[in-house]
Amino acid sequence: MRLKWIEIDLAAVRSNVKAALRLLGPAKLMAVVKADAYGHGAQRISRLALANGASCLGVLTLEEAVSLRARGVCGKIVLLAPPAPAQAEEVARARVETTVDSLELASALDRRARGAPLPVHADLDYGLGRWGLPPGELHSFLKGLLRRRRLRLAGLSAHIDYVPGQNAVEAEEKLRDFHRRCALARRLFPGIVCHAANTSILLDFPHWKMDMVRLGNFLYGINPTSKEAPLKDPWAFYARIISIKEAAKGRSIGYASEYVAPRRMRVATLPVGYSDGLTMEPAERLIRLGSGLQYWGMLRGQSAPFVGRCGISHVLVDITRIESARVGDPVSLPIRRTAASSRIPRIYKN
Numbered sequence: 202m203r204l205k206w207i208e209i210d211l212a213a214v215r216s217n218v219k220a221a222l223r224l225l226g227p228a229k230l231m232a233v234v235k236a237d238a239y240g241h242g243a244q245r246i247s248r249l250a251l252a253n254g255a256s257c258l259g260v261l262t263l264e265e266a267v268s269l270r271a272r273g274v275c276g277k278i279v280l281l282a283p284p285a286p287a288q289a290e291e292v293a294r295a296r297v298e299t300t301v302d303s304l305e306l307a308s309a310l311d312r313r314a315r316g317a318p319l320p321v322h323a324d325l326d327y328g329l330g331r332w333g334l335p336p337g338e339l340h341s342f343l344k345g346l347l348r349r350r351r352l353r354l355a356g357l358s359a360h361i362d363y364v365p366g367q368n369a370v371e372a373e374e375k376l377r378d379f380h381r382r383c384a385l386a387r388r389l390f391p392g393i394v395c396h397a398a399n400t401s402i403l404l405d406f407p408h409w410k411m412d413m414v415r416l417g418n419f420l421y422g423i424n425p426t427s428k429e430a431p432l433k434d435p436w437a438f439y440a441r442i443i444s445i446k447e448a449a450k451g452r453s454i455g456y457a458s459e460y461v462a463p464r465r466m467r468v469a470t471l472p473v474g475y476s477d478g479l480t481m482e483p484a485e486r487l488i489r490l491g492s493g494l495q496y497w498g499m500l501r502g503q504s505a506p507f508v509g510r511c512g513i514s515h516v517l518v519d520i521t522r523i524e525s526a527r528v529g530d531p532v533s534l535p536i537r538r539t540a541a542s543s544r545i546p547r548i549y550k551n
Contacts, residue, residue, distance in 0.1 A: 204472045205440040206546045213435035217420045218253045220431045228410040229256040233417035240538035244272045251276040266297045289313040300324045302333050304345045311349035320355035327375045328362040356394040365401050365426040376409045404428040439531040444470040455509025467521045474514040478540035498532040
């Protein structure tokens with residue numbers, strides 16, 4: 202009997218892929234599978250997405266791309282972050298399309314490319330400050346790419362620093378500027394694919410789908426906006442109760458005596474903690490009572506609030522109001538998917 206596991210509903214992911222394609226119309230879908238497909242399993246999700254209409258896969262690192270190739274994933278893969286120039290030969294060998302943002306990297310790739318020209322995507326930085334060219338330097342960079350004969354500009358990309366509900370006007374201006382620069386780039390490189398939209402941009406700025414949309418959250422049932430979207434959640438994280446104890450009113454529970462029982466309580470122990478990716482924050486700040494509950498599990502349709510501080514390999518939950526709770530019962534828990542430990546078994550449902 203497993204004490205903790207993650208269930209992943211592939212039918213839900215498949216439904217989200219199809220919902221995305223309906224919204225995209227003629228625009229292409231890039232299925233973003235970085236960070237092990239947000240914890241869902243990059244190999245399984247990649248194959249599913251490509252089989253159901255995705256045009257390509259997006260990963261962050263060369264290592265992620267190489268891992269997919271080693272596992273037999275043959276579809277188009279795009280590196281969303283520029284690799285180091287020293288990785289140029291491995292990029293060419295892995296048969297991937299890569300982001301470029303410097304002529305140094307472009308030159309390294311040009312020297313290592315073999316056979317057909319290597320497809321690259323020039324990236325513009327509109328405020329995130331991670332990588333990418335200043336938009337004003339695009340023209341000179343494209344002129345430099347023309348001299349790298351073993352490279353082919355396949356796309357122009359940007360990741361807008363948009364947070365739903367916060368900087369919509371600014372995001373609209375940046376998307377409009379990016380679209381204008383795409384038109385200029387097409388004079389030198391006809392047929393390039395322009396892409397700046399992710400899940401948030403697609404839902405809040407659907408008129409800026411352009412040629413391709415990069416979707417991660419959407420495929421995994423996560424909607425960061427206030428807009429309605431026909432998404433299904435494929436993720437469920439479970440841990441079984443391994444112990445149940447009674448706690449008298451006024452008793453301190455957990456590390457540092459931070460939590461004091463406000464009433465007589467039944468407290469269950471679950472064998473998961475922050476080493477599994479669960480939150481390290483306590484359910485209530487210090488010894489404040491009666492309010493401020495931040496995290497809870499779900500058992501038989503009822504909430505089981507966290508009690509005290511989450512440990513490295515366990516957490517306590519309040520099951521006082523769930524009288525039927527027993528040792529061995531599974532409790533559904535919140536966890537940031539990309540933080541969930543790879544050691545936790547993934548159980549796939551079709």
